[in-house]
Amino acid sequence: MKKLVILVLFTVSLSCKEQVKPQEKLEQQKEQIVVSNDFPEELEKIFDAHGGFAIWRKQKTLVFDLPKPKARETHTIDLISRKDKVTTANYSMGFDGEGVWLLDADKTYKGDPIFYHNLMFYFYAMPFVLADDGINYAATENLEYEGVSYPGIRISYDNGIGVSSKDEYYLHYHPETFKMQWLGYTVTYRSGEVSDNVKWIRYSDWMDVNGLLLPKAITWYNYEGSTIKEEKSTVTFENMTLSDTKKEVGFYQKPEAASFVIKE
Structure with a gap:
């Protein structure tokens, strides 16, 4: 009889736990969602001005072309795993999830594939790429240009995030429309040391890609500190597509004839 009572109590206890678990799981999921969208209010408004973060997070694959003098590059990125592939008529490179x-x-190819394979993706996927994990947000001084004062957000990374976790970005937006206008960034890849040399890119030419405003062209400017000078060079993007489907298995895999690149 005693064993029967214990068995009944155990069964009731197990049943209660099974009933509670779905609710606990739901609450955990809610907490995770809140954390993942815990952006500064200004950044939320910037995302909204560009079509909304909810639309961005539904996308699985991004493709765009860079028309270069020597070789047109086609960049393909898995937006979930961040595997990528860059193809040209003469060479190709990519990240297969391992290397x-x-x-x-x-x-x-005379450049550094480790530095370059996803570089243009980060410039192109602004401002949404600034919603990645491991990012810290802080206030920064306004950027003044041609009589307009552009508010900004300073972005830094947790240690170990990306190839250069000491890099910093400065996102500046229009005070009325909240559309992204300028990106300041530092490069620490080779030195590994924090840099105060902030390069500046202007984002003023946008186009609708599957409901999201993404850049059609971006322009680097000469500068002295935070003082913007004349235009320096422009990169244009073509044949941009966003898709909610993933590429076939093996698309980003290292070709048999390719070699993994070792960081110097």
């Missing part, structure tokens, strides 16, 4: 690879039989 960066390069396929370049004729040795025509």
Whole structure:
């Protein structure tokens, strides 16, 4: 009889736990969602001005072309895993989830694949890429240009995030429309040291891509500190597509003839 009572109590206890678990799981999911969207109010407004973060997070694959003088580049990025692939007529490179690879039989590529393979993705996917995990937000001084004062947000990264976690970004937006207007950034990849040399890119040419405002062209400017000077160079993007479907299995995989790149 005693054993029967214990068995009944155990069964009731187990039943209660099974009934509570779904609710506990739901609350945990809610907490995770709140944390993942815990952006500064200004950044939320910037996302909204560009179509909304909810639309962005539904996308799985991004593709765009960079028309360069020597070789047109096609960049393809898995927005969930951040695997990527850059293809040209002469060479290709990418990140397969484990390492960066390069396929370049004729040795025509002279850059650094580790630094470059996803560089243009980060510039192109602004402002939404600034919602990634491991990011810290802080206030920064307004950027003054041609009589307009552009408020800004300073972005830094937790240690170990990305190839250069000491890099910093400065996102400046229009005070009335909240559309992104300027991006300041530092480069610490090779030195590994914090830099105060902030380069500046103007974002003023946007286009609608599947309901989101993404750049059609971005322009680097000469500068002295935070004083913006004349235009320096412009990069244009073509054939941009966003899709809620993923590429086929193996698309980002290192080709058999390619080699993994070792950071120097």
